[in-house]
Structures are given as structure tokens and as C-alpha cells.
Amino acid sequence: MNSDCLFCKIIDGKIPADIVHEDDQVLAFKDISPQAPFHSLIIPKIHINTINNLDTSHQTLLGHILLTAKKIAVDNGLSEPGYRLIMNCNEDGGQTVFHIHIHILGGRPLIGFG
């Protein structure tokens, strides 16, 4: 936990969120500024600043995050029409919260790469 981190505060229940999935390793909730009809974030419950901080000790967790994205897509009817997963790192990537997260966007055609 990082006491200055917005997402750690959400995990800790200090800031409310519209939760779509939770298990022992990850939390998923709606983005408060959705860029598509469906826009959720999945975050690990442990604090990791950026993708740059990942190592092989996180391999299983990372696989779980992607499998959770698939599950959330299924649960929300996105699987067949389709969806996009995005992870941003640092300034050029457009990362705004420094606790790693994956965006799940769906419900409209997603065009281009940003």
C-alpha cells in the first residue's frame, strides 16, 4: 500500500468506486471518466508504480490480470462484439495514476491507437 496513491485508497475502501470484479489479487471498477460505453480498470491489490517495475515475481499476477479482463468482457457482453485492453506507461503512454492498471473499453468501435 502507498498512502498517497489514489488506487490504493480505492482498494482500502477510503474512496468509493463502482466495482465490477474483486478477488484476492485484483480489483476492477468503472473509470470515472469513461471513454466508451463500457470502460473499466483492473488494478492489482499490491502497489506497483509502472510496467517498468515489473519482474518475473509478477508473472502469475499479470496473467491473472489479463484473464480477469477476459472474464469482465464475458460478464458484460463484450466478448463477441469486441473490446480493447490498454496499459499506459509514463508520460508518452498517457499514464495518469502511478499504480499499474489495464483499461477495458467496449460498446463502440475503437479506432486507431491514440
Added chain:
Amino acid sequence: MNSDCLFCKIIDGKIPADIVHEDDQVLAFKDISPQAPFHSLIIPKIHINTINNLDTSHQTLLGHILLTAKKIAVDNGLSEPGYRLIMNCNEDGGQTVFHIHIHILGGRPLIGFG
């Protein structure tokens, strides 16, 4: 292997590609239609159509794909300025080749979500 799959043909050496990383599980190569100064794809060597086809048997592989993305970012000087990872599923996601792949984009600010 799927004999009709473009990416399986690249893995098999039947179609050339500008390879940036290879190991026993994944192959990474430059996108032939780059959307940023750096734009590579990472693909698993086993054929998987879409994210929808993933299950827990792929968890370790998925973690390895994300750790490979981090390594490629380091190797190409993208870590500090930043980069974006994108996985597309089916039509709304903009998936064009039905062999799962993750895009790594960097070298310019990436804005919006497509």
C-alpha cells in the same frame, strides 16, 4: 499452427518480419504499418484466435507476454519517456489478425483511447 494464419506463417519463417525479440514462447516484430515511431507486436508461438479463447492454462504465457513487452520497451529506450500496450479483440476492438498479439507503441505522446 494454423496454416491460414499470417502470424503462424511469420513464426514458421514463411513470411519475413523485422524481429525485435524471440524466445521459446513468443516472437516480437515490427508492425508493417507503424502507428508511432516505435510499433512492434508480440505474439505467442501457439495459435490462439482471440483473447476470448484464453483460459488458466495460458496464465504463465500471458504474464510472459507482458514481461516481454517491458523488456522490449527497455531495449528500445522507451521505458522512461513511456509507451502504450494495446490488445484488441474482435470487430469493436479493431482486431485484424486472428492470432492474439499485443501492440507496443512509443516514441511519441499517445493520446486518447481510439
